[in-house]
Amino acid sequence: MPDGASQLTTPADFAFAGYLARLADSHLVLGHRLSEWCGHGPVLEEDLALTNLALDCLGHATVLLRLLGQADGTGRDEDQLAYFREAVEFRNVLLVEQPNGDFARTIARVFLFAAYALPLYEQLQRSTDAALAAAATKFHPELRYHLRHAARWMLILGDGTDESHRRLQEAIDAWWPYTGELFALWPDDPALIERGLIPHPDRVRAAWEATITEVLGQARLARPVAGMHMLLGGPIGRHTETLGYLLAEMQIVARSFPGASW
Amino acid sequence: MTDPAADPVLQAFEARLAKGEKAEPKDRLPERYRRQLVRMMSQHAHSEIVGMLPEANWITRAPSLRRKIGLLAKVQDEAGHGLYLYSAAETLGVPRDELIDQLLTGKAKYSNIFNYPTLTWADIGMIGWLVDGAAIINQSMLAKCSYGPYVRAMIRICKEESFHMRQGYEMVTALARGTPAQQAMAQEALNRWWPPTLMMFGPPEEQSTNSEELVRWKVKLKSNDELRQTFVDQTVVQAQVLGLRIPDPDLRYDEDTKHWTIGPIDWQEFFAVIGGNGPCNRDRLRARREAHEDGAWVRAAAAAHAAKNPQVNA
Numbered sequence: 001m002p003d004g005a006s007q008l009t010t011p012a013d014f015a016f017a018g019y020l021a022r023l024a025d026s027h028l029v030l031g032h033r034l035s036e037w038c039g040h041g042p043v044l045e046e047d048l049a050l051t052n053l054a055l056d057c058l059g060h061a062t063v064l065l066r067l068l069g070q071a072d073g074t075g076r077d078e079d080q081l082a083y084f085r086e087a088v089e090f091r092n093v094l095l096v097e098q099p100n101g102d103f104a105r106t107i108a109r110v111f112l113f114a115a116y117a118l119p120l121y122e123q124l125q126r127s128t129d130a131a132l133a134a135a136a137t138k139f140h141p142e143l144r145y146h147l148r149h150a151a152r153w154m155l156i157l158g159d160g161t162d163e164s165h166r167r168l169q170e171a172i173d174a175w176w177p178y179t180g181e182l183f184a185l186w187p188d189d190p191a192l193i194e195r196g197l198i199p200h201p202d203r204v205r206a207a208w209e210a211t212i213t214e215v216l217g218q219a220r221l222a223r224p225v226a227g228m229h230m231l232l233g234g235p236i237g238r239h240t241e242t243l244g245y246l247l248a249e250m251q252i253v254a255r256s257f258p259g260a261s262w
Numbered sequence: 263m264t265d266p267a268a269d270p271v272l273q274a275f276e277a278r279l280a281k282g283e284k285a286e287p288k289d290r291l292p293e294r295y296r297r298q299l300v301r302m303m304s305q306h307a308h309s310e311i312v313g314m315l316p317e318a319n320w321i322t323r324a325p326s327l328r329r330k331i332g333l334l335a336k337v338q339d340e341a342g343h344g345l346y347l348y349s350a351a352e353t354l355g356v357p358r359d360e361l362i363d364q365l366l367t368g369k370a371k372y373s374n375i376f377n378y379p380t381l382t383w384a385d386i387g388m389i390g391w392l393v394d395g396a397a398i399i400n401q402s403m404l405a406k407c408s409y410g411p412y413v414r415a416m417i418r419i420c421k422e423e424s425f426h427m428r429q430g431y432e433m434v435t436a437l438a439r440g441t442p443a444q445q446a447m448a449q450e451a452l453n454r455w456w457p458p459t460l461m462m463f464g465p466p467e468e469q470s471t472n473s474e475e476l477v478r479w480k481v482k483l484k485s486n487d488e489l490r491q492t493f494v495d496q497t498v499v500q501a502q503v504l505g506l507r508i509p510d511p512d513l514r515y516d517e518d519t520k521h522w523t524i525g526p527i528d529w530q531e532f533f534a535v536i537g538g539n540g541p542c543n544r545d546r547l548r549a550r551r552e553a554h555e556d557g558a559w560v561r562a563a564a565a566a567h568a569a570k571n572p573q574v575n576a
Contacts, residue, residue, distance in 0.1 A: 032322060035321045035322060035330070035334055036321075036322060038314065038318045038321055038334060038337050038338065039314035039315050039317075039318035039337060039341075039549070039553070040318075040549065040552070040553045040556075041553065041557065042553070042556065042557025042558075042560035042561060043557055043560065043561055043564075044311070044341055044344060044345055044348075045345070046557075046560070047314075047338075047341050048338055048341050048342060048345075051334055051335075051337070051338040051341070052338070054334055055331060055334055055335060055338070058327060058330060058331050058334070059331065061327065062327050062328075062331070065327075078327050079326045079327055079328075082327055083325070083326070102556070103556075103557065103560050155567070156563055156564055156567040157560075157563050159563075159566075159567045159570065159571075160562070160563025160564065160565075160566045160567045161559070161562050161563050161566045163559050163562070163563070164559060164560070164562070164563030164566075167559070249322050249323055250322060250323065252323055253323050253324070253325040253383045254325040254326065257325070257440075257441060257443055257444060258441075259441055260325070260440050260441050260443070260444050261436065261440065262325045262326045262328075262329050262433075262436055262440075
């Protein structure tokens with residue numbers, strides 16, 4: 001536990017805990033999805049790279065879940081939070097819980113998420129919560145690599161063959177309705193922004209828009225039409241059905257051996 | 263076999279080995295030596311790649327985040343080993359694509375052990391402790407063999423495998439000192455993994471077709487039985503420390519030789535599995551073929567992009 005983690009959040013600070021859960025669970029679930037690729041990548045080098053991304057996400061989740069266990073006043077550790085909560089208690093964005101699909105879907109999702117996470121953690125480095133700020137400083141260079149890696153593949157697939165271009169365009173179209181949630185303002189958020197704990201999502205969105213416009217342009221991909229209906233719910237526990245299966249798999253061993261440590 | 267006296271390349275080669283020098287890719291190598299090494303190194307590379315599958319099978323179910331991260335990193339190391347070994351094999355003039363094709367068409371072999379299923383979380387600990395433990399014994403020998411690129415790859419791989427083995431032993435330790443259910447899971451897994459792990463060293467020499475030449479060319483420095491004995495001696499003691507029972511009613515310590523002796527090994531099962539009839543042979547090859555086929559469009563896109571942008575990729 002880094003120094004100063006709980007200064008602003010003792011005793012329970014449910015609003016801040018909810019926000020930490022949104023971050024932690026998004027990294028955890030995305031890391032889990034990426035880890036499903038291990039051993040099945042399209043080429044050995046990319047198997048290694050996707051696993052790197054998964055490892056970073058799971059590392060981020062571990063740090064953030066520890067902060068969450070402090071902020072919510074329960075003192076739960078990262079494993080109690082990852083393995084012993086129900087789907088409706090998870091706060092991840094809907095984008096990350098969807099099944100991987102093909103490599104184009106996988107890369108497009110990493111791209112869309114990293115393009116959001118990089119400016120988010122850039123700003124979270126200035127959070128008034130010292131522990132979250134310290135975590136953000138640690139994550140930031142790793143997220144820069146995620147974005148660079150995914151953007152490189154966006155260009156390769158966008159430019160490569162007709163098939164790769166078509167698959168990537170389909171991927172962007174499929175993920176697009178989940179992108180609005182990244183920048184939604186939830187009822188507890190204004191107070192957290194007021195306290196300097198988190199940035200206003202509009203400030204993150206501006207950077208995301210710039211990255212998206214640049215990379216979609218370079219990859220000759222069409223941006224989905226404006227005004228599309230956006231799917232919302234993950235950060236308040238309203239998930240899609242797929243999360244239950246993901247958690248059933250993830251949690252099965254931990255829950256099958258009561259009282260065990262590993 | 264060719265008479266060395268009648269073959270100047272072979273003569274020069276064997277003279278170099280006799281002086282304790284390593285063979286290097288630029289040297290003129292006897293064709294059979296080259297073929298044997300390509301066979302061994304590519305088999306070894308394939309084993310790393312296929313070996314990812316039984317372990318990756320438990321990444322999504324690992325019971326703690328620390329274990330999940332550890333296992334993911336371990337399987338990633340195996341992919342890295344595959345890369346070094348394919349590169350080492352390429353020094354003998356066979357491209358990776360061709361080697362992978364041999365794997366996918368069933369022409370090339372990989373370690374038999376990976377045709378057994380991982381049925382519980384404890385299997386992940388057993389693979390680290392037993393399978394990596396056995397692999398290190400074999401690989402430490404190969405790290406002293408006569409072909410330079412193989413030696414260099416092996417030295418690096420052995421270091422990482424030692425870490426994997428310690429990690430596996432530590433996982434099994436947590437189970438053996440855990441709840442009764444965890445202890446039972448560990449013992450059950452040991453019961454299944456012990457016999458095929460002993461087979462990893464191969465049948466006794468009189469039944470192995472490749473050995474004589476490999477010994478002469480310093481590719482193989484110890485017999486299969488010698489290597490197996492090293493493994494048994496080391497592992498029996500480790501099991502005792504954990505309070506786990508080696509599943510062999512004939513196991514006993516021989517005061518005269520100071521070695522543990524084991525009961526008979528079921529070589530019929532070994533040959534059946536090598537012949538494609540192990541519990542997971544078909545699943546493993548299917549998983550590799552699917553990954554390869556599903557990735558074809560990705561590789562085609564990368565090649566097309568590289569061809570259009572030669573300056574970027576130069």
